[in-house]
Amino acid sequence: MEMDELLACFLTERKSRQLLITEYEAWLNNIVQMSSKKLEHLITTNNFGYRQNIQNTINLELNNRISIANLEVDKLHTGKFLLCQVISKCVKLSPLFTLVEDPEGNVERIALYNWAEQSAIPVKSRKKVLTIFEASEFLPIGTKLVIKNPYYQIASSFNAIINPNGPSTFIDFDAIIRSDNPNDVIVINQNNELLNNIKWSNNLKQKIKEANKKSAVDDKILSADDFRQSGNKYFVSNDFAAAVDEYSSGIKLDPNNATLLANRAEAYLRLNQFDKALNDVEIVLKNEPDHLKAAFRKGKALCGLKRYQEAIVVLKDLDLKMQINTDNSITPVKQSTKTLLKHVEMLDSESRYGKYDYIKIIDEFCEKVKINQENDDWVCETGPRLDHADFLIGDIEVRPVKKKGRGWVAKRDIPEGTLLIASKAFEIVYGNEAPLSYRSIDFTSKTMITATHSELVARIARKLIAEPDLCQEVYKLYAGPEIENLGENSVDVRKIEKIIKYNFFETKDQWGIMNSTKENSRLTKDSGAGLWIMPSFFNHSCVDTNVEQLIIGDMIFLRTCQPVLSGKELVLSYCSPLGSYDERSNSLRLHGIKNCSCRLCNLERSESKKVKLRQTEILRTYENSLGPQVKSSLFSANFNSSLIKELTKSIDELKDLRKEHLDLEFQSFNIKVDLAAAYVRDGNLRRSLPVAIEVYKFVKTAQVPQFSSNAAYQVASRYARLDKMKEAKEWWDVALKELAEPIRGKFTKEETKWRKEAMYLAEKLSPKMVSGAKNKGLL
Ligand SMILES: [Zn+2]
Numbered sequence: 001m002e003m004d005e006l007l008a009c010f011l012t013e014r015k016s017r018q019l020l021i022t023e024y025e026a027w028l029n030n031i032v033q034m035s036s037k038k039l040e041h042l043i044t045t046n047n048f049g050y051r052q053n054i055q056n057t058i059n060l061e062l063n064n065r066i067s068i069a070n071l072e073v074d075k076l077h078t079g080k081f082l083l084c085q086v087i088s089k090c091v092k093l094s095p096l097f098t099l100v101e102d103p104e105g106n107v108e109r110i111a112l113y114n115w116a117e118q119s120a121i122p123v124k125s126r127k128k129v130l131t132i133f134e135a136s137e138f139l140p141i142g143t144k145l146v147i148k149n150p151y152y153q154i155a156s157s158f159n160a161i162i163n164p165n166g167p168s169t170f171i172d173f174d175a176i177i178r179s180d181n182p183n184d185v186i187v188i189n190q191n192n193e194l195l196n197n198i199k200w201s202n203n204l205k206q207k208i209k210e211a212n213k214k215s216a217v218d219d220k221i222l223s224a225d226d227f228r229q230s231g232n233k234y235f236v237s238n239d240f241a242a243a244v245d246e247y248s249s250g251i252k253l254d255p256n257n258a259t260l261l262a263n264r265a266e267a268y269l270r271l272n273q274f275d276k277a278l279n280d281v282e283i284v285l286k287n288e289p290d291h292l293k294a295a296f297r298k299g300k301a302l303c304g305l306k307r308y309q310e311a312i313v314v315l316k317d318l319d320l321k322m323q324i325n326t327d328n329s330i331t332p333v334k335q336s337t338k339t340l341l342k343h344v345e346m347l348d349s350e351s352r353y354g355k356y357d358y359i360k361i362i363d364e365f366c367e368k369v370k371i372n373q374e375n376d377d378w379v380c381e382t383g384p385r386l387d388h389a390d391f392l393i394g395d396i397e398v399r400p401v402k403k404k405g406r407g408w409v410a411k412r413d414i415p416e417g418t419l420l421i422a423s424k425a426f427e428i429v430y431g432n433e434a435p436l437s438y439r440s441i442d443f444t445s446k447t448m449i450t451a452t453h454s455e456l457v458a459r460i461a462r463k464l465i466a467e468p469d470l471c472q473e474v475y476k477l478y479a480g481p482e483i484e485n486l487g488e489n490s491v492d493v494r495k496i497e498k499i500i501k502y503n504f505f506e507t508k509d510q511w512g513i514m515n516s517t518k519e520n521s522r523l524t525k526d527s528g529a530g531l532w533i534m535p536s537f538f539n540h541s542c543v544d545t546n547v548e549q550l551i552i553g554d555m556i557f558l559r560t561c562q563p564v565l566s567g568k569e570l571v572l573s574y575c576s577p578l579g580s581y582d583e584r585s586n587s588l589r590l591h592g593i594k595n596c597s598c599r600l601c602n603l604e605r606s607e608s609k610k611v612k613l614r615q616t617e618i619l620r621t622y623e624n625s626l627g628p629q630v631k632s633s634l635f636s637a638n639f640n641s642s643l644i645k646e647l648t649k650s651i652d653e654l655k656d657l658r659k660e661h662l663d664l665e666f667q668s669f670n671i672k673v674d675l676a677a678a679y680v681r682d683g684n685l686r687r688s689l690p691v692a693i694e695v696y697k698f699v700k701t702a703q704v705p706q707f708s709s710n711a712a713y714q715v716a717s718r719y720a721r722l723d724k725m726k727e728a729k730e731w732w733d734v735a736l737k738e739l740a741e742p743i744r745g746k747f748t749k750e751e752t753k754w755r756k757e758a759m760y761l762a763e764k765l766s767p768k769m770v771s772g773a774k775n776k777g778l779l
Contacts, residue, residue, distance in 0.1 A: 014069075017107045024088055024099045024109060027158040028132060031091055058148045060194050068106035071152040073175055082147045082177065083194070084110075085204055092135035097158075100145065100177070105201035109158070110147070110177040112185055113493075139187070142204035144195065148184040150177050182461055183491045224254040228263065235267060243267040258284045258291060265297045273466055274304035292318065292333050299340060306389065308348035315341040343387070351389035354419045356557075358744040359757065361386060362764055365553045371518040376432045383430055384553035390534070391422040398537045401569055403597070405478060407539040408547075408570040417746035418560045420547065420570065421534050425554040426474065427463060428507065428530030429455045431523040452529045453504065457497045460531065464491045477536050478502050480592065502592045503536040504529045508551050510706040511765040532556050540574045540591070541598040542584055543664065545703055547572040550742050559745060561703060577702045578669050580619070581605075600664050611657050615667060618650050622671055626650065630674045639681045647675040666702050669695070676714065689718050709738035713769050720776040732778040735769070736762055 015023075058064055058081055066080040084100035087107065091097040095111035139145070157174040179185055188194060227250030234243035247264035251257060261280045268277035278301040284294040295318045302311035315337055322334050349355050364386055370379040378384075395414055401407035408420070434451035464471050471491065479498040507528040509515055514523045535556050538547060547570045548561040564570060575587040581604040588596055595601070604612075626646055633640045651668045658665040672695050679688030696711040716731035733755070737747065740758040747754040759779075762770050773779055 017101075017105065020107045020109070021088070021099065023158065028089055028091065030159070032132065060146060062194075062197065066150065067104050068100075068102045068108045068177075069104065071108075071150060071177065073152050074154060076149060076151045078149055080148075080150065082145075082150045083198065084145050084147065085200070086139045086141055086143045086145065087202075087204065088141065089132050090135040090139050091132060092130040092138070095178075096135065096138055098136075098139055101202065103198050103200045108175070108177050110179070112182075113178070113180045144188045144190065144192070146186040146188055146194075147177065147179050148186070149181070150179065152176075153178045181491070181493050182465060222249075224250040224257055224260060226250075227253070228257075228260055231260075231263060231267075235263070240267045240270040244271070256283065256287055258288050258294070262291065262294045262297065265294065265301070269297060269300055269304065271466065272304065272463075274301045275467060275469065277301040278305065290321070292322065292330060295321075296333055296337055296340070299337070299344070303340070303344050303347065306351070308344050308351060308389065311344045312341065312348060315344060347389040350422070351391055354391040354393065354422065356388065356391075356419075356422065356744075359760060361388065361552060361555070362743070362761060366513065366764055368553065369513055369517060371432065371514070371521055371523070373518055376518070376521055378432070383433070385428070386424070386553040386555050388422070388424060388555055390424055391419065392534060393418065393420050396420055396570060401539065404539045406537060408537050410564045410566050410568050410570060412566045414560050414564045416560055416563050417741065419557060419745060420560065421556070421558045423532045423534045423556050423558075425530040425532050425556075427456060427460050428528060428554045429453075429459060430507065430528035431526035432521060433528070434522075434526070452526055453500060456504070456529055456531065457493060457500055460496050460500070461491055461493050464496070473533055474499060474531070477533065478592075500529075500531060501590070503531060504591075505532055505535065505549075505551070505556065507554075508706075510551070513765065530554060538570060538572050540588065540593060540596065541571040542573055542575065542577045542596055543598055543600045543702070545571050545573045548703065548705055548742060550705075552743070557743075559742070561705075573703065576704055577666050578704065580667070600666075603658075603661055603664055615654065615657055618654055619667060622650055627670070627674065630678055634677060634681050639678075641682050644675065644678050644682060647671055647678060651675065663701060666698070669698055669702070672698065680718070685718055685722050689715070689722070692718055705738070705742045709735050709766065710769065712738050713773065716778060717772065717776050720778060725777070728776070728778055732773055735773075739766060739769075 058079055060081060064080055065083055066077055068082065068084070071077065071082075082102065084102045086098050087101045088099040095113040097109060097111055099107060099109050101107045153176055154174070227246045231243045231246030231250065234240070234246060244264055244267045247260050247267065250260045251264065254260065261284045265277040265280035265284075268274070268280065277297060281294040281298040281301065284291050285298065288294070295314060299311045299315040299318065302308075302314060319334075319337050319341060322330055322337065346357075365384055368378070368380045368382065368386070369384040371377070372379050393414075395411050395418075396408050397411055398406050399409045401409070414420075429452045431452055434455040460474065464474065468491070474496070477499045479495055480502060507530060509523070509527050514521065514527065535549070535558060538558070546560055546562050546564050546568070547558050549572050550557045550559070558572070560570070574591055574593075575584050577584070577600055579587070581601065584596070584601070588594075607615075626643070629640070630643050630647065633643055651671050654668045654671075655662065655665055658667075672691055676688050676691040676695055679685070679691060692711070692715045696708065696715055699707045699711045712731055712735035716728050716735055719725070719728035719731060736755065736758040740754075740761045741747065743761060744757070747758075759770070770779075
């Protein structure tokens with residue numbers, strides 16, 4: 001059957017209300033029978049349903065309402081909304097599925113993507129499939145919903161969804177109402193005036209969680225204090241969103257109730273909604289200027305809003321006030337105020353002067369990055385999210401850049417090793433935090449979106465819904481060539497996804513610390529991805545970069561790696577220049593970069609077919625036969641010395657093929673590393689030494705800082721074995737500096753204690769190298 005016929009079939013033949021209900025109930029039964037293991041692969045999503053022209057401001061007037069019977073298949077009903085009520089239980093796979101009915105009694109199934117997203121689910125339950133009971137708590141039967149811009153799509157039928165082989169024939173497809181944008185779905189209150197003039201053919205009473213719980217006290221009118229008590233109950237069970245709801249109901253009854261407002265402020269703080277927390281404590285302090293907890297929370301909220309100096313004033317004031325108070329009961333607040341004040345002073349100095357205590361930061365990182373061996377979760381609840389401030393140097397600014405849109409440009413001369421930006425991730429998702437088997441396909445670029453990317457989009461959407469003011473910060477980032485008119489404070493998942501696509505940074509495990517705390521962690525396959533706002537304005541270049549990035553936890557530090565003249569653009573590399581042209585192009589395509597115009601890419605595009613063919617041939621022979629032979633021979637009893645000749649020949653030929661541009665000859669990197677090792681294995685340390693030095697220089701020109709420390713250490717250890725201890729120690733110093741300087745900046749000559757500091761970092765980050773150096777007498 002052709003697609004058109006299929007569509008026609010859906011247009012003419014609608015399933016009856018009863019058939020839809022029966023089918024849905026049968027499907028629920030099937031799901032109950034299935035083990036959750038079998039359902040795990042279904043936690044997938046794709047953005048196939050995203051459509052353009054989503055309208056953000058839809059008046060909920062009855063003439064914009066559309067009934068299910070009037071929905072057209074394969075059409076996005078822009079500017080319309082569907083009013084419906086939930087009539088059955090929910091299933092949470094990737095979307096939240098349920099069955100709805102409109103006032104006229106028409107029934108259809110709906111799929112709400114990104115709405116009850118994974119991040120709304122407590123971490124502990126995130127990795128399993130939710131039961132129907134748990135899923136139905138999101139939308140209990142009787143819940144009235146408004147779905148804006150409803151999209152009526154043809155998708156896998158319910159039975160095909162749970163069939164591991166997916167839909168096979170056209171019978172396996174069915175129509176479904178689909179919504180991708182969480183902002184388009186509104187749960188409406190029973191006494192919403194929209195419902196005043198609506199008659200439901202079947203009116204269901206909403207059986208919400210609270211209603212059930214309170215049934216015993218149904219007749220009793222709840223007081224502000226009742227709401228305070230139930231809010232506190234939610235608070236201690238860490239359900240801060242529910243606590244906020246309860247406190248809010250109480251505040252409605254008693255708008256100036258200091259306890260309720262102060263409690264709600266604390267719940268907002270836990271949800272990182274600092275603006276709202278600040279509002280609440282301001283009201284409390286206006287009426288009760290001596291409310292200690294409110295003042296303390298004001299300090300916290302200001303700190304969360306990065307208004308450090310104001311936070312310091314508030315906390316110092318509070319500290320003074322409490323000094324004269326001898327009441328023992330306030331000792332805990334006294335203590336916390338002092339601790340918080342010290343912390344905010346640190347953040348203030350970080351954000352104003354770029355002064356970071358790198359030793360402490362590395363300690364904090366090593367502590368927070370530990371992984372629970374059993375369940376792959378972080379030992380520390382927040383994982384390696386560090387508590388530090390952003391910094392932006394005054395010497396750079398974002399300017400228009402030829403052919404690249406915008407980019408960071410130096411306003412004056414900047415020396416090498418200068419910290420330009422330190423930035424905390426706007427949002428970050430680590431590999432072990434993404435839902436299992438969560439896949440997604442970007443149909444426009446035909447690329448797979450990883451689990452962490454999908455989760456990142458969902459979390460950012462969630463964050464923007466909670467704090468719409470943050471939209472502007474995210475929306476100023478590049479979102480692709482298509483111009484879209486969007487409300488500035490409106491959440492659009494499709495736009496967020498594009499912004500992530502062009503601006504994400506992959507998190508790195510450059511010291512292999514995540515790997516060392518747990519083998520085979522999900523972090524090994526996918527370390528994670530994050531969105532950093534300021535660093536996103538750096539453009540890419542494969543070579544000739546002047547900025548180096550270092551990721552520690554959720555912080556990025558960007559430093560100049562060579563002196564930069566005023567007016568020059570600051571560029572960093574999104575991918576290693578050691579990869580082949582194709583490998584680089586592929587990873588750049590993920591960032592939306594089509595034709596990199598760096599020196600290396602230009603050269604590789606201009607090389608003749610003959611040259612390219614020969615290069616590919618040499619590299620393929622190395623990868624498929626020579627390389628593996630060398631590796632196995634290195635560890636066998638009899639080393640095959642003839643391999644050295646072949647390695648040398650390959651290197652020489654690759655050099656010859658690029659003899660006019662020797663500084664861009666990066667392809668022989670791995671072969672050189674092997675050659676240096678082969679010489680050592682062959683007992684020829686003297687010949688190995690210059691190759692090892694060449695490898696180090698190579699890493700320096702290619703600017704791959706994560707290898708440079710080890711490359712210098714390799715040289716040091718060869719000198720040591722040749723008993724040239726003076727040279728060996730000099731190179732060991734180079735190795736130490738190569739490890740420490742990308743983190744803390746260049747050591748200045750006056751710093752006599754540099755070695756102690758570098759050793760501390762090396763012992764934390766590269767313990768194997770340090771113990772090797774000890775054995776060789778380098779320390
Ligand atoms: Zn390039």
